[in-house]
Amino acid sequence: MARLSDIIEEFIKTLLKESEGELELQRNDLASYFDCAPSQINYVLATRFTLNHGYYIESRRGGGGYIRIVRLDTDKDDYLFYLLKEGIGKELSEQEAVKHLQRMVEQGFISKRDAYIINSAISDKAIAIPSTLKDGIRARIFKSILAALLSLDEKK
Amino acid sequence: MARLSDIIEEFIKTLLKESEGELELQRNDLASYFDCAPSQINYVLATRFTLNHGYYIESRRGGGGYIRIVRLDTDKDDYLFYLLKEGIGKELSEQEAVKHLQRMVEQGFISKRDAYIINSAISDKAIAIPSTLKDGIRARIFKSILAALLSLDEKK
DNA sequence: TTTATTGACTTTCTTTGACCTTAATTATAT
DNA sequence: ATATAATTAAGGTCAAAGAAAGTCAATAAA
Structure with missing residues (x-):
């Protein structure tokens, strides 16, 4: 079943599109609507409209009372540069990475295809095996990327 | 008689055929069904639907929650599929990887842009192997990809 | 000896509800 | 009329419960 949270997320994003990235809503209204x-x-x-996701609340x-949600529009290079220099520290979990990718796609910085490729390169499944053997790790990552390419082909 | 695992395997493959190679299921449902x-x-x-077997999960x-299974295009039997199943073993050096990428570009399987991204994800520099901490490795890979995207921008 | 099966335990993500804080409005006392 | 108190109308927090899937090691079967 699609999760309610996902449905609400989509709903809000639709509203945001209709209202050019800025929106004020009533928490209780929305709750009783759903x-x-x-x-x-x-x-x-808290889980889908954070600053990292590119929203300001x-x-x-x-x-x-009200809740105001604003979609932040950033300059692509600025954003990538920021991510590279500060936004990502020494470690990065898969979930965090996926959020970054989602934002990059939403803002049109990368294509879905790119995101898919990148995701396949950094997924836990791809990296797994902490055997410290570089080439082994790379082999897995590369295979994962090939799988991504194949399944992209399948999709169209 | 056939082991349960074999039966489940067949069952999933049948479902995949009916749904054109793509399928979402609930682990507990399937378990209680069997x-x-x-x-x-x-x-x-883990034993029958791996990347090497040609499936992506x-x-x-x-x-x-859910489990999504995608059958990669077996019929095609093209270069990518061959690479995935047989062409790449447990290890892969950077030079070998680059040769594969070059060939994939030459054959028109991927764009130069794709190759560039992928290369950035698997380069020695990206993987670097400091410790066995997965997230640390991923962070490096991801940064490397960001750098690649930035430099793509610069080039055009 | 390899491959399957099982189950206890873990991790991740979502949903709910009880209780808290803040702001606006209305009632009351001076 | 004015200051204060009470009420109402929001939104916030947090922890517990629920709903999945993942891991791993012990056992069983082939």
Whole structure:
């Protein structure tokens, strides 16, 4: 089953597109629209609309409260440069990497194809085997990339 | 009689045929369908649906989790598929990799851009092997890819 | 000896709810 | 009319429960 969180994510992104990247909503409205706990909205925002994802959020409590979501549009080179220099430290988990890739695709910095290739190169499955044998690691990564290319072909 | 694992293998392959090589399933469903331990599904996947066998698998945990199985295009029997199944063994030096990439470009299987990206992911510099810490390795690979994207921009 | 099977334990991701904080509005006392 | 108190209307936090899949090692079967 598609997760509710994914559906809400898509919903918000659609709203954002319709409103040119800026949007104000009412947490309780959204929650009752999807018939879920209000805090699930926070969960969606916290896991899919962070700064790293390229969104900025501000909110206000009390009467007339709201949540405002803004999609940040960045310059491609600036963003890549930032990621390279500061955004990524000495370690990077697969989940984090995937988030970066998603953002890069959403902002049109790389094609889905590129993202797919890159993802295949850095996936846990590809890297696995901590045998410290460089060539062995590379062989796996390379095979994984070949698989990605093959399955891309299949997709069209 | 045939072992359960073989039966499950056949079952999955039948499903794949019916769904044109792409399939999403629920591990627990399958396990309870065959009345076996869920981990047996993993065993079947690990022993019969590997990259070398020509399958690509991705999965997700948590609520709404799934396992996705993609059959890579066996009929094609082209260069990429050959490379994946037989052409590359357990190890692969950088020079060999580069030769493969060159050939793939020459034969029109991938663009120069693709080759450039891939090369950046598998270069000695990218893999570097400091410790056995996976995430550390991935971070390097990912940075390397970013650098590649940046320098692609510069070139055009 | 290799290949299968099982199950206990782990990790990841999602959903829910109880409780907290803040802001605006309304009622009350001066 | 004004200051203060109470009420209501938001949103925030966090931890527990639930829903998957993953790992690994012990055993069993071939």
